[in-house]
Amino acid sequence: MKANAPRVEVATASIATPVGTIWILCTKEGIRELRLGGSGAPTAREGKERGIAFVRRPAWTGAVEQALAAYLTSRAPLDSVPLDVEAGTDFQQRVWEAARTIKIGSVWSYGELARRIGAPGASRAVGNALGANPVPIVIPCHRVIQSDEGLGGFSGGMRWKRFLLEHERGQLELTMQAPRRRSRP
Secondary structure: OOOOOOOEEEEEEEEEOOOOEEEEEEOOOOEEEEEEHHHOOOOHHHHHHHOEEEEOOHHHHHHHHHHHHHHHHHOOOOOOOOEOOOOOOHHHHHHHHHHOOOOOOOOEEHHHHHHHOOOOOOHHHHHHHHHOOOOEOOEOHHHEEOOOOOOOOOOOOHHHHHHHHHHHHOOOOOOOOOOOOOOOO
């Protein structure tokens, strides 16, 4: 990054959970990144390397903090949380958008998500796209599991994935939502 280039302002905040800290990074347009537990707090050095000025702007992070707190206490949906995700290829964006439609308490397989975005057979690519998701929980990649109902992976670690699924379902017996078949005209 050039020395005189303008830096993007990103507000930071954190909330404590039973599994660890969630770091929230927002621009004035919406949430840009969530970091779960061990990912660590944003640092000035990281900001400099990424062209970001980390700032405290409670007006930018407050709504996200409230939405996450409501989700963690009462399973309130997060689908109205505004996003400002700058990262991601077109394919990743399609995967993330489709994953955001998975309802609380439901799970889909990687293969089902691939079919829903019109890329049957792209289960592995879907998994890779979910692994690059910058806003886990809000884009609920934890709701995507293996076709054999194994948990699969999660960027925040398996402790987080298990916690989120148990929180949403009140249990961890995973039965996938049956895919809806569309009738052809």
